[in-house]
Amino acid sequence: MITTKRIYADYEKKDGFRVLVDRVWPRGIKKVDAHLDEWLKEIAPSTELRKWFGHKPENFPVFKEKYIAELQTEPAKSALAQLTTIVQRKEKVTLLYGAKDEVHNQAVVLAEYLNRKT
Template sequence: MTVKIARIYDDSIPEGKRILVDRVWPRGISKAHAQLDEWLKDIAPSTELRQWFNHQDDLFKQFKEKYKKELQDNDEQAQAFNKLKHIIEESHQDVILLYAAKNTKYNQAIVLQELCTK
């Protein structure tokens, strides 16, 4: 069992337990098309952090540290992160963290994948 990430708009999303890790529902995606097992809205970065980062590559290192701090310090985010870890531990299949961002190299799903595979 591994933790993988995929953009929800991609045609070829790997098989597994599908978890959306965005706060806002992805534009143009129906719930039927998404085929989610879980939507962890509260695990997403705060609106303030997301807007500050704006998926700028040069800010990713700082974003990553600020996001990790949010996951520890914000009760709702911490609960959602603990739920994700529990889902991963209990799953008998790969877990796919889905996100909508256009930037496939620098986004919160990458941070979550890294934290969950340590």
């Protein structure tokens, strides 16, 4: 099972295996308080794509297409393989992100993508 959650939300044991899927460390979060099992920076959207998207909901459909295309390139492809292995081995995986918008972000796209592939 794959879920998504803001890294700023409280840690819960039921989150399972916690993976941060942001390229940049979230502001104001201490690493010890993040309760991370893995940080896969390489799987996050490129800086250029992230800046273009700007977390504007109207850009989300195109962002989604471009981000999925990026997942097929190195080094994202290697990180995707690593995350796929984690998903196959763990009962529950929570993809963590820093964005305020809980619907329009890369973790949502990634979770949908992984759910179709696994």
